[in-house]
Each structure stands twice: as C-alpha cells, then as structure tokens.
Amino acid sequence: MTTVLVIGGAAPKESGFVRDICERAMDQFLARNVTVILTDTKENLAAAPELVARAADSHELDFADAAACVNWATTFARHTPVHAVVGFREYAAVSVAEVAAALGLPGNPPEAVRRVRTKDECREFLRQHGVRQPELALCATEREAVDFLAAHGPEVVVKPRRGSSSEGVRRVSDPTAMAAAFGEALDAEGLVLVEEFVHGAEFSVEGLFEAGAPHVLTVTQKHLAPGGFVEIGHVMPAPLPGAVEAEVRATVIRALDILGLGRGHFHVECWVTDSGVVLGEVHARQPGDWLHSMLEWIHPGLELYGRWLDDLLGVPAATALPQRPARGAAARFLAPPSGVVRAVHGWAELSAHPSLLAASCALSPGSAVRPVSSNLDRHGAVVVGTGDAATAESLAAQLLTGLRIDVTA
Structure with a gap:
C-alpha cells in the first residue's frame, strides 16, 4: 500500500475552514486507496475523532517543531515505508519540507521554505533578483x-x-x-x-505546482477592513483587465521560480499600483479563508489535495489543470461592532440558501464581541458559489445584509 504522512492534519469542527481542509484532503486521499498516517497535537487529535477514525494510524506530534517531526518520522519510516509527506498549515510548512528531505521524498527544498517563512529574508532575496518589493x-x-x-x-x-x-x-x-x-x-x-506602506488594490494568486512548474488557478480580489489589514471579503476570480492580470500572474510565477519552490500549493499576495505590480507575501501552502472551497467550486472537478498527492507520487494526471475559472465565488466575514450580543436575526434564512459553499456564525445572545484586529477575530463567514464572480459578490453582500446582530456596547 502507498502511505501518505500528514503533518498537522487534524482540527476541531470549530476551526471552520481549517477543519474543512483536513476533511477534504482525507476524502481525496482515501479515494486514491492510500494509507493515511495522521499526526497532530494531542489537543487537535482529541478534537477530531472522526478524522482519527478514518486514518490508518494517528500519532501525537507538534507540527511546528521541525526537528521533532524529523526525529519521529525517520524512526517511523524504519518500520513503515512512507511514500509522500503533506501538511496544510502555515506553521507546518517547514516541518513538511524537512521531513520529506530527510526521507528522500519529493517536496519543496527546506531552505526555500524557511526563506519564505521569514518575511524579510524572502523580500530581500526577491529584491536582489529584481522583483519589486516594499x-x-x-x-x-x-x-x-x-x-x-x-x-x-x-x-x-x-x-x-x-x-x-x-x-x-x-x-x-x-x-x-x-x-x-x-x-x-x-x-x-x-x-x-x-x-x-504600499498604496494599491490588494490581490492574491492561488495555484498548484505540477511536475515542478507553477500553475495559476486564479487571482483573488481582497476586501480589507477600513484602515487595517483584516480581510473581510474575497472575490474569485478578481475583476481585472486582461493585461493587468497577465502582469500579476507573470510576476508571481517569476518569484516562485526565483525562490526555488516546486511542490504543492502556493498563495501569493500582491498590490496593483499606478506604477505596476508590487509583490507581497509568499506562502508555500494553500490559501485560508475558505479560498480552497472557492477554488474547487470555480474549477468543477478539481481536487486540490488529491492532485497534489498524485504529483508527489508521480501519478500521471488524467486531465490538464484548468486554464480559466468556469464559475465565480465570493466570501464575506462577520465583524460586528464590539460589545455583547443581544440577539442574532436572520441566520436560519441565510444558512438555508442553496448557493452557500460554507456558512458559520460563532455569535449567540451573551457572546462578547471584541475588536477585530486580526483574521482570527472574525466571528463567522458566508461563502457562496454562483455562475460568475459578480453575481457571487452581490449575493454574499446581500446575504450578510439580511443578517442582523444586535450588540450592546
């Protein structure tokens, strides 16, 4: 049997999109008749018994501790051959790369992933190679x-x-x-x-490596909270003129090549300014914020995790990766004013809408709403998929307007 080692592959249901990523990956891996070895922290494994039950085996492991992951994996591989190593979290990226290298398996070079994880080193490296950076x-x-x-x-x-x-x-x-x-x-x-501080519209580029080459799946438009960096919405694909989108795609592909990445997913941020594209942060992982579900919606039949595993295992792709999105998707996040929730109105109607890809609301009467200072402070999400991006964006905004959260300051 083919064995895939998942580093940091469990999460509680309350974690929203992180749990959804773990479940989708498990579905797509098991559909390929592979043996899944699941590792994560004691707390995450305990909070995800359904995922643990579906794996062939599970082990407690700190996915953010690369040295510990390498020590454990090399010992494990002495009695159980491992054929691929994957992980989904930002803080697991270095561990995944280090374990794959230690086991002699396909993966991103550890030095490249470490560089990407350290923002200033990544920026200066790209700047030295002529990529425009702040x-x-x-x-x-x-x-x-x-x-x-x-x-x-x-x-x-x-x-x-x-x-x-x-x-x-x-x-x-x-x-x-x-x-x-x-x-x-x-x-x-x-x-x-x-x-x-870069003045310009913000976007992100989502993609997947195959046979060592980056393939852009779409460009995503970001909506930020006024005066800050918290993302309160996304639209996919972004409504960009063709020439501008081409420049965005070319800039990202060039940066990925310079950095030496070549496996798995990528999520790269950028600004479109009056003087051209300025590259933002580079991530050697899939995007968060439900963008993974939006990607699979706009590209019908695409399996983000199964396709990644196939590439690591050298399984030839039956079809080419899609060139352009066939549909549209949008997300909006709940960020009501600070205070104590008195009542939530309209959630039953919203959560029953047929175009929803995902919906969550962590608020109920008595909940304390704190100021939103990071993406982790948002209180829920509305994610929709429709035939095109403009319709999806309009629908997501409409659904959120129909949700009323009464808050006492």
Whole structure:
C-alpha cells in the first residue's frame, strides 16, 4: 500500500475552514486507496475523532517543531515505508519540507521554505533578483522603527517576521503609536519587521505546482477592513483587465521560480499600483479563508489535495489543470461592532440558501464581541458559489445584509 504522512492534519469542527481542509484532503486521499498516517497535537487529535477514525494510524506530534517531526518520522519510516509527506498549515510548512528531505521524498527544498517563512529574508532575496518589493527594515528598537517611519512615511506597516492571519500587523503613521505596535510584533529574537506602506488594490494568486512548474488557478480580489489589514471579503476570480492580470500572474510565477519552490500549493499576495505590480507575501501552502472551497467550486472537478498527492507520487494526471475559472465565488466575514450580543436575526434564512459553499456564525445572545484586529477575530463567514464572480459578490453582500446582530456596547 502507498502511505501518505500528514503533518498537522487534524482540527476541531470549530476551526471552520481549517477543519474543512483536513476533511477534504482525507476524502481525496482515501479515494486514491492510500494509507493515511495522521499526526497532530494531542489537543487537535482529541478534537477530531472522526478524522482519527478514518486514518490508518494517528500519532501525537507538534507540527511546528521541525526537528521533532524529523526525529519521529525517520524512526517511523524504519518500520513503515512512507511514500509522500503533506501538511496544510502555515506553521507546518517547514516541518513538511524537512521531513520529506530527510526521507528522500519529493517536496519543496527546506531552505526555500524557511526563506519564505521569514518575511524579510524572502523580500530581500526577491529584491536582489529584481522583483519589486516594499522597502523594509528589520528593527531591534522602537527608535529604529520611528526612524524608518520618518524616512519612508507618512505611514508604515509594523509586523512580526514569521506571523500569519494578520496577527500583530499594524499600520502606523504617528510616532507615538509605534511603541504599542512594536511591542505586538516583537519576536523571540527581539526583532520587528517594518515595511513601507504600499498604496494599491490588494490581490492574491492561488495555484498548484505540477511536475515542478507553477500553475495559476486564479487571482483573488481582497476586501480589507477600513484602515487595517483584516480581510473581510474575497472575490474569485478578481475583476481585472486582461493585461493587468497577465502582469500579476507573470510576476508571481517569476518569484516562485526565483525562490526555488516546486511542490504543492502556493498563495501569493500582491498590490496593483499606478506604477505596476508590487509583490507581497509568499506562502508555500494553500490559501485560508475558505479560498480552497472557492477554488474547487470555480474549477468543477478539481481536487486540490488529491492532485497534489498524485504529483508527489508521480501519478500521471488524467486531465490538464484548468486554464480559466468556469464559475465565480465570493466570501464575506462577520465583524460586528464590539460589545455583547443581544440577539442574532436572520441566520436560519441565510444558512438555508442553496448557493452557500460554507456558512458559520460563532455569535449567540451573551457572546462578547471584541475588536477585530486580526483574521482570527472574525466571528463567522458566508461563502457562496454562483455562475460568475459578480453575481457571487452581490449575493454574499446581500446575504450578510439580511443578517442582523444586535450588540450592546
């Protein structure tokens, strides 16, 4: 039997899209008659008994600890041959690459994944190869960050070097606000990344490597909360002029080639500015925020995880990857004002709509609504799939308008 090792492949139902990714991957792997070895933290395995039951075996493992994952996997592989290694989380990417390399299996080069995971190193590497990036500084003191603001203002972005989900990311224009932002972004090494603020519309590019070559599946339009970086909506495919979309795709493909990535999914962010495309962060994983479900909707028949596994195993593809989306999809996220929820109206009607791909609401009477400062602070999602992007965007907004959450400040 062919055995696939999944590093960080369990999640509680309450985790929303993360659990959905784990379930879709399990479905697509088992449909190929492979043996699935599931690993994750003790807490995640305990919270996902349905996934554990479907796997041939499960083991407790910290997916973010690359050394521990390599030690465990090399011991495991002495008595059970492993044919492919996969993982779905941002913080598992390095572990997946290191384990695949240790076992002599196909995967992204560990040094490339480590570079991508460290934002400043990735930016400088791409800049050296001629890819346009925001100016940045790695700051050890608040004074250095304030000096960067003075040189590259009127506003800058302060962020952790290796974070995700917009946690600890702040937009700063006032030097007196730097101390708080600096403290939130400070890492264990005592460093903070400060970047030039790029003015332009934000997009992300979603794709899959096959036979070592990147294949763009779509460009996604982002909607951000006013004045911040929290994503409150997505539209797929993005409504871009043909020439602009071509430039976005070409910029991303060139960057991926420079970075030396060649396996699995990719999710790359960028800005379209008056002077061209500026590359944002690069991720060697599938996108979050239900974009995986939107991708499979707009490309009927596409299996994001099964196709990835086939590539790792060297199984020839029966069909070519799709060139253009056949349908449209959109997502909107719940971010009501802060306070205490008195009542939620309209959820039953919303959740029964036939065009829903996913819907969740974590709020009920008595729930405390905190300020939305990262993607993890949102309180639910409405994801729809229709025949085209414009219709999907309109429907998602309409459904969210019909949901009323009464909050007492």
